[in-house]
Amino acid sequence: MARRASPEINAGSMADIAFLLLIFFLVTTTMDVDSGITRRLPPPALDDVDDVPVKDRNVLKVLINSHDRLLIDGKPGNVSMLKAKVIDFMAIHHNDDSYPEFTIKYIKELGLEMEMSKGIISLKNDRGTSYEMYIAVQNELASAFHSMKDELSLRLYGLKFDQLINKDETKAINKAVPVRVSEAEPEDIGGK
Numbered sequence: 001m002a003r004r005a006s007p008e009i010n011a012g013s014m015a016d017i018a019f020l021l022l023i024f025f026l027v028t029t030t031m032d033v034d035s036g037i038t039r040r041l042p043p044p045a046l047d048d049v050d051d052v053p054v055k056d057r058n059v060l061k062v063l064i065n066s067h068d069r070l071l072i073d074g075k076p077g078n079v080s081m082l083k084a085k086v087i088d089f090m091a092i093h094h095n096d097d098s099y100p101e102f103t104i105k106y107i108k109e110l111g112l113e114m115e116m117s118k119g120i121i122s123l124k125n126d127r128g129t130s131y132e133m134y135i136a137v138q139n140e141l142a143s144a145f146h147s148m149k150d151e152l153s154l155r156l157y158g159l160k161f162d163q164l165i166n167k168d169e170t171k172a173i174n175k176a177v178p179v180r181v182s183e184a185e186p187e188d189i190g191g192k
Contacts (some may be wrong), residue, residue, distance in 0.1 A: 058100040058118045060089045066128025079136045086144035090117045109172035124184040145179045152177055
């Protein structure tokens with residue numbers, strides 16, 4: 001009996017098909033892009049710049065330890081109360097020395113003078129702070145400043161800050177309500 005030759009499979013076209021499938025999946029797959037915290041960083045400090053003295057009453061200290069516990073101005077607090085505390089701290093309180101000082105600045109884009117708080121939010125966290133807690137605190141801080149911008153925008157233009165179309169109006173609100181958050185490098189605050 002004679003053996004029959006088995007037909008060969010053309011492997012060249014298989015490589016082409018695999019390559020086309022690979023390209024198809026690369027083109028059609030969506031990549032999840034992590035969005036970070038939107039914050040404009042200050043320019044790098046010059047070496048010969050001295051520290052600017054800031055009065056203690058002008059600083060709201062927010063500390064997060066390695067156990068995700070929050071201290072707001074030396075008192076235990078939680079994330080849910082942080083937004084209200086920041087809004088209250090940054091508001092103008094005439095004749096009350098327990099709140100930050102304020103200054104009167106002329107905002108060119110508004111064409112008027114505004115009272116502006118000299119308050120600064122100082123954020124410091126422990127190296128052991130969880131990412132979730134850090135982001136929750138950052139979100140509350142951002143939400144507080146956004147609420148203050150919304151309030152001023154509604155008062156001046158009748159629209160929320162995100163609804164403003166005119167760039168000069170947006171610039172004016174950003175100048176009148178600057179985001180003043182000072183963030184220190186993490187340390188071992190609460191131990192391990």
